[in-house]
Amino acid sequence: MILEQSLTVVLQPRVGRSAQVSSTDGSLQPSWSLSSVLRKKVAGQCVVSKASRIFYELDKGLVSELEKLESSYSSRNPVFELSVPPQRVIRESNTLQGQSTSVLYEYRVNFDDYETVDVGVTWKLPLKWSCPHAPFYASRFLMGSGNERGSVAISLQSTPSYRRFSEGSQGCTVQVLVFQVVPWYVKVYYHTLQIFIDGKPQIISKVVEKILVSPSEDKVSPGSIEMMLRVPCRMQSAALILDFDKGFLHIDEYPPNANQGFDIPSALISFPDIYSSRSYLIEDSLDQSPLLQKFQKRNPVHSYTEVLLVPLTTPDFSMPYNVITFTCTVLALYFGSLFNVVRRRVGEEERLLKTQAEKLGLVPLLLSKLSLKLKGRPQEPPESPLGSSSSSLGSKMVYGVGIVAVAAVIWQYYSNSS
Numbered sequence: 001m002i003l004e005q006s007l008t009v010v011l012q013p014r015v016g017r018s019a020q021v022s023s024t025d026g027s028l029q030p031s032w033s034l035s036s037v038l039r040k041k042v043a044g045q046c047v048v049s050k051a052s053r054i055f056y057e058l059d060k061g062l063v064s065e066l067e068k069l070e071s072s073y074s075s076r077n078p079v080f081e082l083s084v085p086p087q088r089v090i091r092e093s094n095t096l097q098g099q100s101t102s103v104l105y106e107y108r109v110n111f112d113d114y115e116t117v118d119v120g121v122t123w124k125l126p127l128k129w130s131c132p133h134a135p136f137y138a139s140r141f142l143m144g145s146g147n148e149r150g151s152v153a154i155s156l157q158s159t160p161s162y163r164r165f166s167e168g169s170q171g172c173t174v175q176v177l178v179f180q181v182v183p184w185y186v187k188v189y190y191h192t193l194q195i196f197i198d199g200k201p202q203i204i205s206k207v208v209e210k211i212l213v214s215p216s217e218d219k220v221s222p223g224s225i226e227m228m229l230r231v232p233c234r235m236q237s238a239a240l241i242l243d244f245d246k247g248f249l250h251i252d253e254y255p256p257n258a259n260q261g262f263d264i265p266s267a268l269i270s271f272p273d274i275y276s277s278r279s280y281l282i283e284d285s286l287d288q289s290p291l292l293q294k295f296q297k298r299n300p301v302h303s304y305t306e307v308l309l310v311p312l313t314t315p316d317f318s319m320p321y322n323v324i325t326f327t328c329t330v331l332a333l334y335f336g337s338l339f340n341v342v343r344r345r346v347g348e349e350e351r352l353l354k355t356q357a358e359k360l361g362l363v364p365l366l367l368s369k370l371s372l373k374l375k376g377r378p379q380e381p382p383e384s385p386l387g388s389s390s391s392s393l394g395s396k397m398v399y400g401v402g403i404v405a406v407a408a409v410i411w412q413y414y415s416n417s418s
Contacts, residue, residue, distance in 0.1 A: 033120025
């Protein structure tokens with residue numbers, strides 16, 4: 001049993017705002033290097049591999065344009081220049097006469113070589129060429145409006161080369177395999193699948209041969225759908241539409257840029273009946289890398305759609321701050337008012353007793369003490385009013401602080417439960 005793991009990544013090099021990146025108007029293509037694509041410099045060999053190699057391929061369309069300009073495909077030519085000269089140049093074997101073949105540059109990374117291998121290309125002249133395409137252009141887009149529900153559509157458009165190829169075919173069909181992974185917060189209703197071919201609705205059972213659905217589980221695993229379609233060869237366009245609802249996330253699950261939206265991975269469109277392979281002229285067959293051997297196998301043609309950006313309902317992230325500030329303000333006002341009332345009442349009672357004792361004499365003072373005793377208040381000599389005020393103030397402050405603490409605990413409990 002052999003386990004193979006591969007990674008296909010489509011990256012865009014860093015290009016300045018003032019740089020011209022389009023070649024359709026005669027401007028230069030963007031120059032790039034590994035450091036600009038990977039955002040870091042590559043140094044040394046991979047520690048878990050026996051050998052590390054970097055391959056850079058010139059597409060057959062680009063080689064054809066170079067031959068028209070009578071330019072070679074060496075590392076330095078009038079059209080472009082490679083930043084690092086390759087150790088070996090591998091030419092694809094020409095199976096059809098009169099057609100150009102692709103060129104492969106090989107860079108070998110030594111184990112004891114810790115210098116940066118910054119492979120890149122710098123363009124000198126504007127050049128346009130066309131790469132081979134899959135039988136159908138695959139694209140994906142969103143339908144609907146609002147933050148509650150919507151629809152996702154996968155569109156297939158036949159390429160001009162495939163149209164010319166299928167013009168004379170009558171009654172033939174081609175298989176199309178669609179694989180889509182959907183995050184759990186996008187709740188897809190798979191029974192709402194609609195298929196349109198050349199603008200006409202189709203019966204699902206007549207187009208879909210097989211379908212495999214793996215429902216998502218909230219906050220655990222995403223869902224996936226895999227469909228095997230059988231469409232006519234002369235089909236010009238097709239569309240697959242699925243309805244979905246947008247889920248709600250907890251405030252802790254939102255990224256810092258939540259208002260930008262959430263990404264849905266690209267859909268994989270495969271064509272099992274159409275294969276792609278290369279054959280390279282290599283003298284030493286033992287020197288072939290596993291990647292070259294993989295290129296020379298018959299692999300089904302794959303096509304990838306765009307990454308979808310789905311806007312979800314986002315909460316007001318300033319609300320927790322507003323609630324905290326509002327609650328703290330209310331508690332501060334309550335505690336300040338309570339403390340002011342308690343302190344003012346004690347002072348007023350002390351001043352009232354002292355004034356009455358000075359005006360009425362000894363008998364009223366004794367009556368006031370008797371009334372205080374009947375009310376349950378401690379009897380203290382009139383010459384020490386500070387002790388009475390401090391004890392009464394301490395008990396009332398403890399009572400007020402206890403009320404504030406209980407209110408804060410209740411608020412914290414309800415805020416966490418909500």
